[in-house]
Amino acid sequence: MMNYSSRPAEEPAVRARDLTVVRGPRTVLRGLGFSVPHGQITGLLGPSGCGKSTLMRAVVGTQAKVTGTLDVLGHPAGHPGLRTRIGYVTQAPSVYDDLTVRQNLDYFAAILDPGRAAAARRAEHVTRAITDVDLTGHADTLAGNLSGGQRSRVSLAVALLGTPDLLVLDEPTVGLDPVLRRDLWQLFHTIAAERGATLLISSHVMDEAERCHRLLLMRAGELLADDTPDALRDRTGSDTVEAAFLHLVDEATAAGRTKETTR
Amino acid sequence: MSTTTPAPTRALSASRTTATAARVLRQLRHDPRTIALMVLIPCVMLFLLRYVFDGSARTFDSIGASLLGIFPLITMFLVTSIATLRERTSGTLERLLAMPLGKGDLIAGYALAFGTLAIIQSALATGLAVWFLGLDVTGSPWLLLLVALLDALLGTALGLFVSAFAASEFQAVQFMPAVIFPQILLCGLFTPRDNMHPVLEAISNVLPMSYAVDGMNEVLTHTDLTAAFIQDTAIVTGTALLVLTLGAATLKRRTA
Numbered sequence: 001m002m003n004y005s006s007r008p009a010e011e012p013a014v015r016a017r018d019l020t021v022v023r024g025p026r027t028v029l030r031g032l033g034f035s036v037p038h039g040q041i042t043g044l045l046g047p048s049g050c051g052k053s054t055l056m057r058a059v060v061g062t063q064a065k066v067t068g069t070l071d072v073l074g075h076p077a078g079h080p081g082l083r084t085r086i087g088y089v090t091q092a093p094s095v096y097d098d099l100t101v102r103q104n105l106d107y108f109a110a111i112l113d114p115g116r117a118a119a120a121r122r123a124e125h126v127t128r129a130i131t132d133v134d135l136t137g138h139a140d141t142l143a144g145n146l147s148g149g150q151r152s153r154v155s156l157a158v159a160l161l162g163t164p165d166l167l168v169l170d171e172p173t174v175g176l177d178p179v180l181r182r183d184l185w186q187l188f189h190t191i192a193a194e195r196g197a198t199l200l201i202s203s204h205v206m207d208e209a210e211r212c213h214r215l216l217l218m219r220a221g222e223l224l225a226d227d228t229p230d231a232l233r234d235r236t237g238s239d240t241v242e243a244a245f246l247h248l249v250d251e252a253t254a255a256g257r258t259k260e261t262t263r
Numbered sequence: 264m265s266t267t268t269p270a271p272t273r274a275l276s277a278s279r280t281t282a283t284a285a286r287v288l289r290q291l292r293h294d295p296r297t298i299a300l301m302v303l304i305p306c307v308m309l310f311l312l313r314y315v316f317d318g319s320a321r322t323f324d325s326i327g328a329s330l331l332g333i334f335p336l337i338t339m340f341l342v343t344s345i346a347t348l349r350e351r352t353s354g355t356l357e358r359l360l361a362m363p364l365g366k367g368d369l370i371a372g373y374a375l376a377f378g379t380l381a382i383i384q385s386a387l388a389t390g391l392a393v394w395f396l397g398l399d400v401t402g403s404p405w406l407l408l409l410v411a412l413l414d415a416l417l418g419t420a421l422g423l424f425v426s427a428f429a430a431s432e433f434q435a436v437q438f439m440p441a442v443i444f445p446q447i448l449l450c451g452l453f454t455p456r457d458n459m460h461p462v463l464e465a466i467s468n469v470l471p472m473s474y475a476v477d478g479m480n481e482v483l484t485h486t487d488l489t490a491a492f493i494q495d496t497a498i499v500t501g502t503a504l505l506v507l508t509l510g511a512a513t514l515k516r517r518t519a
């Protein structure tokens with residue numbers, strides 16, 4: 001057990017206050033405040049371009065021009081000590097097309113857990129990650145010769161290497177079939193339950209929202225809601241998270257309009 | 264949860280560097296045509312050159328030796344700039360820099376991988392030139408190889424640096440005429456540098472390739488290690504290390 005991962009029980013895995021991000025000429029995130037609890041799956045949902053990927057990049061520490069407070073696992077986001085503790089999947093699969101699946105994972109595993117002494121443990125982690133994403137039959141195929149969904153699974157497998165305390169997954173199930181999606185969500189729940197890991201997962205697909213413990217609903221760089229799926233449905237009197245989301249969007253749009261007309 | 268403490272990020276970690284070098288070489292192994300081109304083109308060019316200067320062996324000696332220094336620089340410049348650009352655009356760089364990989368590890372890994380290739384390339388080209396094409400070197404062919412290797416390092420450094428300013432492969436390739444061609448013109452390959460217009464000579468004095476070529480010519484004409492040779496190689500090495508450091512500064516963990 002790592003020393004610095006000991007923490008007060010109530011400390012959230014991610015805590016943001018007044019989080020603002022500027023990309024190019026635009027303010028992409030505007031003063032967000034939220035917490036992501038430990039050991040749970042938090043879904044990040046919102047329309048295309050609302051800033052989901054930007055928020056995830058800020059949490060991982062690869063986004064420039066971040067202001068406000070953003071604490072991740074008890075450190076400011078981007079702290080060097082976090083680099084072994086966060087597994088990150090970018091939205092576009094980021095793997096080497098001219099390496100096989102196993103060679104890709106071997107390399108990233110050697111970066112996470114270097115040294116000859118760790119070789120056996122690495123091999124075990126690589127094999128487990130390949131099994132987790134159901135690519136055992138393709139372990140020796142070049143990543144460039146895989147289908148789109150298979151490539152994104154290789155990218156996901158990289159994030160599963162080692163035992164990250166926080167997994168940040170940017171649309172990990174996009175373009176996958178229902179069976180595989182179900183299996184991956186089962187895997188996510190297992191990771192949260194058995195390893196006590198925290199997962200932050202963005203998605204476009206609203207039925208996936210139902211599988212999260214908590215949801216962050218975003219729109220145009222602002223947070224519409226930060227709640228459990230049940231609470232969201234109750235609050236808006238909707239049957240599904242999708243309906244609840246649409247309700248909240250309409251509400252926000254209407255509020256925006258009245259603000260404009262009263263101005 | 265994990266019961267192991269992963270190694271922290273240090274400025275340079277030997278195992279992460281070698282893992283990176285092995286990965287780069289493994290990528291190239293899946294691309295045998297590139298390897299073949301890298302290794303064979305210098306040999307073919309030298310062979311051609313030998314018969315272009317069929318009547319004047321002295322010219323072949325001087326141009327051949329210069330080219331032995333220029334080839335590794337150009338090839339490594341091209342492969343490194345494209346390879347790092349691909350690393351940037353494919354998202355793997357973002358992923359790596361979110362991991363406990365030091366920037367130095369990445370750069371040293373690339374330098375190690377391409378340095379290995381440069382040794383093979385230069386060994387073949389130098390061997391061919393000295394033993395089969397009758398290139399007449401006074402000094403040791405090993406020194407030719409050493410300079411070639413340093414030139415390769417310089418090429419890797421320049422390629423890495425330049426890739427930060429290229430947004431696409433098209434741009435990266437265009438940096439080759441922009442960065443390399445002027446140096447070829449001014450390095451003393453076509454005419455001795457002290458015959459040039461003083462302004463051009465002054466410019467050539469600050470271009471690293473001039474020293475790469477000077478170093479080669481020192482080996483060509485002297486049996487022993489001359490002070491000029493040591494100065495030339497030191498300048499090439501120093502520039503390479505300086506540019507590598509500048510290249511490291513262009514690898515940003517946080518990007519817009």
Ligand SMILES: Nc1ncnc2c1ncn2[C@@H]1O[C@H](COP(=O)(O)OP(=O)(O)OP(=O)(O)O)[C@@H](O)[C@H]1O
Pocket residue numbers: 023024025026028046047048049050051052053054055091519
């Ligand atoms: N590299 C960039 N430079 C400048 N602006 C950017 C950049 N990348 C994204 N943006 C802008 O930031 C905003 C949020 O982008 P982001 O990628 O976070 O959205 P997203 O919610 O992940 O969308 P999607 O669901 O389509 O992936 C968008 O308006 C986009 O135009």
Ligand SMILES: [Mg+2]
Pocket residue numbers: 052053054091170
């Ligand atoms: Mg996105």
